[in-house]
Amino acid sequence: MSLKSFLKxxxxxxxxDEQLDRLNKPVGSLGYDPWGFNTDxxxxxxxxxxxxxSKYFRVETSGIEHVPDTGPVLIVANHSGQLPIDxxxxxxxxxxRKKKPRLPRAMIERFFPTVPFxxxxxxxxxxxxxxxxxxxxxxxxxxxxxxxxxxxxxSGKLFKDRYQLQRFGTGFLHLAMKHNTPIVPVGVxxxxxxxxxxxxxxxLAELLNVPYVPVALPFIFxxxxxxxxxxxxxxxxxxxxxxxxxxRVEKVKSAINDLIAKGLDERKGIFE
Amino acid sequence: xxxxxxxxxxxxxxxxSKTTKLSKKASTSIRxxxxxxxxxxxxxxxxxxxxxxxxxxxxAQQVINRLRDTHNIVAVDxxxxxxxxxxxxxxxxxxxxxxxxxxxxxxxxxxxIHLGRISSSExxxxxxxxxxxxxxxxxxxxxxxxxISNVIVLSTYHVxxxxxxNPALIEETAPLKAAELxxxxxxxVELENLANIYxxxxxxxxxxxxxxxxxxxxxxxxxxxxxxxxxYAPVLMGFSPIMQFIHIDDMADAVSLxxxxxxxxxxxxxxxDWIAYQDALEYCGCTAVPIPSIPPALxxxxxxxxxxxxxxxxxxxxxxxxxxxxxxxxxKTFGFKAKRPLKEIFRSYREEKE
Numbered sequence: 001m002s003l004k005s006f007l008k009x010x011x012x013x014x015x016x017d018e019q020l021d022r023l024n025k026p027v028g029s030l031g032y033d034p035w036g037f038n039t040d041x042x043x044x045x046x047x048x049x050x051x052x053x054s055k056y057f058r059v060e061t062s063g064i065e066h067v068p069d070t071g072p073v074l075i076v077a078n079h080s081g082q083l084p085i086d087x088x089x090x091x092x093x094x095x096x097r098k099k100k101p102r103l104p105r106a107m108i109e110r111f112f113p114t115v116p117f118x119x120x121x122x123x124x125x126x127x128x129x130x131x132x133x134x135x136x137x138x139x140x141x142x143x144x145x146x147x148x149x150x151x152x153x154x155s156g157k158l159f160k161d162r163y164q165l166q167r168f169g170t171g172f173l174h175l176a177m178k179h180n181t182p183i184v185p186v187g188v189x190x191x192x193x194x195x196x197x198x199x200x201x202x203x204l205a206e207l208l209n210v211p212y213v214p215v216a217l218p219f220i221f222x223x224x225x226x227x228x229x230x231x232x233x234x235x236x237x238x239x240x241x242x243x244x245x246x247x248r249v250e251k252v253k254s255a256i257n258d259l260i261a262k263g264l265d266e267r268k269g270i271f272e
Numbered sequence: 273x274x275x276x277x278x279x280x281x282x283x284x285x286x287x288x289s290k291t292t293k294l295s296k297k298a299s300t301s302i303r304x305x306x307x308x309x310x311x312x313x314x315x316x317x318x319x320x321x322x323x324x325x326x327x328x329x330x331x332a333q334q335v336i337n338r339l340r341d342t343h344n345i346v347a348v349d350x351x352x353x354x355x356x357x358x359x360x361x362x363x364x365x366x367x368x369x370x371x372x373x374x375x376x377x378x379x380x381x382x383x384x385i386h387l388g389r390i391s392s393s394e395x396x397x398x399x400x401x402x403x404x405x406x407x408x409x410x411x412x413x414x415x416x417x418x419x420i421s422n423v424i425v426l427s428t429y430h431v432x433x434x435x436x437x438n439p440a441l442i443e444e445t446a447p448l449k450a451a452e453l454x455x456x457x458x459x460x461v462e463l464e465n466l467a468n469i470y471x472x473x474x475x476x477x478x479x480x481x482x483x484x485x486x487x488x489x490x491x492x493x494x495x496x497x498x499x500x501x502x503x504y505a506p507v508l509m510g511f512s513p514i515m516q517f518i519h520i521d522d523m524a525d526a527v528s529l530x531x532x533x534x535x536x537x538x539x540x541x542x543x544x545d546w547i548a549y550q551d552a553l554e555y556c557g558c559t560a561v562p563i564p565s566i567p568p569a570l571x572x573x574x575x576x577x578x579x580x581x582x583x584x585x586x587x588x589x590x591x592x593x594x595x596x597x598x599x600x601x602x603x604k605t606f607g608f609k610a611k612r613p614l615k616e617i618f619r620s621y622r623e624e625k626e
Contacts, residue, residue: 110437
């Protein structure tokens with residue numbers, strides 16, 4: 001018996017196993033899809049993550065029903081916290097919702113595939129290299145995709161800049177228009193406080209060929225995380241100038257800002 | 273009897289006045305021509321003649337097995353002389369030498385199946401360039417000169433290059449980035465470019481370029497097959513890229529189908545099934561031997577020092593980043609479906625070791 005089968009048998013409770021089987025993800029004969037997703041790894045990680053999701057970060061969601069039951073959708077959120085914990089929490093929330101669960105794919109920064117262990121691990125749990133070709137093909141397949149248009153600008157920002165949205169790329173909006181895909185904005189509150197970074201060691205980052213090396217405590221704080229999902233935003237597929245597209249991106253950014261503000265208002269403290 | 277009368281009747285219908293004016297000598301000559309044509313029609317249809325290069329390789333032998341009943345086969349290899357059977361002519365010849373043209377003069381080839389490329393892990397860079405690029409150029413030039421109308425060229429998915437930024441399901445229109453990543457794969461990309469130029473410059477050649485994923489199975493001696501066959505195989509620590517495998521029998525079916533259908537163009541050939549490299553090793557009963565993977569120069573340095581034929585330093589990135597190709601275009605165009613599942617492929621490697 002392989003290590004993966006052993007871990008699956010020992011760690012995945014029957015209820016979660018059945019819940020994740022309902023996702024009905026198309027994979028090949030050995031459980032992989034072309035982007036590296038693996039059903040067994042996903043089940044093991046989901047089972048390990050359930051405690052982290054519900055006990056450690058005590059995640060609260062609102063408006064999760066705004067994510068459509070089927071068909072392509074872009075779930076666009078603010079990025080924070082040095083590690084891609086926010087994407088995993090969003091994906092877990094949607095994959096384990098009671099009504100019509102879906103397994104969204106997270107588009108990850110282009111440096112992740114170069115990071116040993118982490119790159120493969122993220123692929124096996126459904127994350128995909130943030131490439132327009134990948135994204136387009138997945139939307140054609142009717143997948144739900146989590147996008148962080150800030151990229152590393154968002155995840156790598158310092159604690160002093162928390163909850164200040166960085167510049168958004170426009171690629172996601174072009175894809176949404178081209179593939180007639182709704183955008184569901186999400187405001188993530190709490191992840192900024194999980195790994196507060198006070199500086200970035202740029203020379204070391206360059207040496208290791210990674211976008212940032214944060215100066216932070218080697219500890220992930222159990223900040224309470226709130227995921228506020230907004231109503232889907234639809235954009236007509238029109239031939240627009242880049243300036244007009246940027247204006248549309250600003251609308252999405254503004255919706256996310258409102259959802260972040262809502263989350264910040266709701267919380268009484270970082271851990272509450 | 274109808275075949276005998278048809279040409280005569282046609283002639284009479286078309287030009288009746290001329291027939292009546294013909295001299296006795298001319299009339300005899302026409303009758304002889306007609307009789308010869310009729311006799312030709314009564315002969316069994318001439319078997320088409322196909323040149324198959326790379327005849328010493330396992331894939332070529334499988335293709336020969338599929339075509340031997342319906343074609344006259346001339347097997348050619350520049351590495352060694354191989355015996356297939358008494359009815360198959362076999363030659364060891366360098367494509368870049370003048371004597372190669374004599375084969376085209378001696379045989380009336382209808383088609384060429386060019387499987388004779390030195391794989392990316394064999395020989396030196398210069399030797400591969402000479403054989404794969406200059407040899408192929410000579411082959412295509414001669415194919416054009418002697419009016420061949422069906423040419424199959426075997427390429428490789430390596431041409432896309434193993435980059436961390438590769439999307440999955442790469443289509444045929446994607447840029448060929450292998451040469452940009454390593455000079456050791458220049459010959460593979462150049463061979464493709466050359467075949468593409470000839471494809472458009474000489475449309476009558478009907479060139480079909482096949483870019484298969486990893487070909488594996490009994491007798492295959494390429495890098496990946498050697499790794500799956502071994503008891504211990506190197507892996508880059510923390511990297512297990514998604515890979516695609518096609519059984520040699522399925523690949524031989526694909527080549528035969530492309531040869532039969534003759535639909536020129538560039539096609540990826542891959543199954544709709546995927547697996548991570550390290551899982552594939554596990555299925556094959558192979559123990560993974562991790563090599564440190566960071567900083568990025570270290571694995572290249574280590575594999576360079578080790579000089580393993582089955583894990584050359586310039587192919588290291590193919591064991592680090594995925595190159596997943598989309599074979600749908602080939603499947604739809606040729607109605608192809610691979611028959612051997614991954615589990616069966618890996619089982620045979622595992623059983624070999626037991």
